[in-house]
Amino acid sequence: MRNAGVAGQMGKQVIVALDFASGKEALDFLGLFAKSGRKPFVKIGMELFYAEGPEIVRKAKALGHKVFLDLKVHDIPNTARRAMASVAAIGADIVNVHAAGGSAMMKAALEGLAEGAGAGRKPLLIAVTQLTSTDAATLRDELLISRPMEETVLSYARLAAASGLAGVVCSPREAPAVKTACGNGFLAVTPGVRFADGEVGDQKRVATPADAARLGSDMIVMGRPITRAADPAAAYARACAEFGVS
Numbered sequence: 001m002r003n004a005g006v007a008g009q010m011g012k013q014v015i016v017a018l019d020f021a022s023g024k025e026a027l028d029f030l031g032l033f034a035k036s037g038r039k040p041f042v043k044i045g046m047e048l049f050y051a052e053g054p055e056i057v058r059k060a061k062a063l064g065h066k067v068f069l070d071l072k073v074h075d076i077p078n079t080a081r082r083a084m085a086s087v088a089a090i091g092a093d094i095v096n097v098h099a100a101g102g103s104a105m106m107k108a109a110l111e112g113l114a115e116g117a118g119a120g121r122k123p124l125l126i127a128v129t130q131l132t133s134t135d136a137a138t139l140r141d142e143l144l145i146s147r148p149m150e151e152t153v154l155s156y157a158r159l160a161a162a163s164g165l166a167g168v169v170c171s172p173r174e175a176p177a178v179k180t181a182c183g184n185g186f187l188a189v190t191p192g193v194r195f196a197d198g199e200v201g202d203q204k205r206v207a208t209p210a211d212a213a214r215l216g217s218d219m220i221v222m223g224r225p226i227t228r229a230a231d232p233a234a235a236y237a238r239a240c241a242e243f244g245v246s
């Protein structure tokens with residue numbers, strides 16, 4: 001089943017990865033945007049969530065931010081379903097699993113979200129394909145996957161679409177093929193985004209915000225280029241301008 005139109009409904013977004021060790025640091029960081037009047041869509045990942053728990057998601061939501069809760073669930077279907085039932089009650093806008101968990105796990109995760117959300121709003125579920133820090137050599141020599149990167153990403157994307165998910169996390173470079181295979185309404189959420197004059201860090205499959213826009217990414221995820229910038233609000237504004245969102 002395809003979720004035609006999810007990409008259109010959500011609109012293009014620059015998502016800022018709140019990769020901080022404490023809620024205080026994260027909230028102080030969000031305070032830097034107060035003057036700009038902008039409320040970036042934020043991503044809360046394992047580091048912050050494990051330190052602060054669901055409360056940090058609720059705080060970010062209460063401040064007016066949309067939240068992508070990036071917990072990358074990957075477990076047996078029953079555990080994934082029950083985890084997602086708990087996650088649904090937290091109130092994030094987007095949540096995720098690893099596509100490598102397989103279609104039974106992805107379908108179970110969707111069921112869990114429906115159970116946990118009850119009559120409330122159900123978060124969108126997307127699947128991680130291959131981490132953007134994984135390169136061809138890691139895929140071949142460590143994961144023992146002999147198929148090319150793009151083929152494995154596409155196979156995971158097709159599996160996620162067939163399981164009823166709203167989209168995938170992939171590198172901007174893989175977004176065009178994902179859109180061709182799964183339809184334009186299927187979300188391509190892309191980390192591994194760097195300014196042309198910035199540091200790459202541990203990311204390997206990178207693109208600039210403008211490249212990501214040209215390649216059809218719906219939402220870019222940027223962490224360090226914004227969180228570690230001398231002026232994060234200015235770096236966020238630059239990312240929005242380059243990605244083509246107001």
Ligand code: C5P
Nearest residue numbers: 017045130131132169191221222223224
């Ligand atoms: O600092 P940086 O821009 O590299 O942050 C990227 C963020 O996106 C991190 O929070 C990382 O966990 C996340 N991510 C990723 N690649 C994926 C999925 C998530 O880099 N495939």
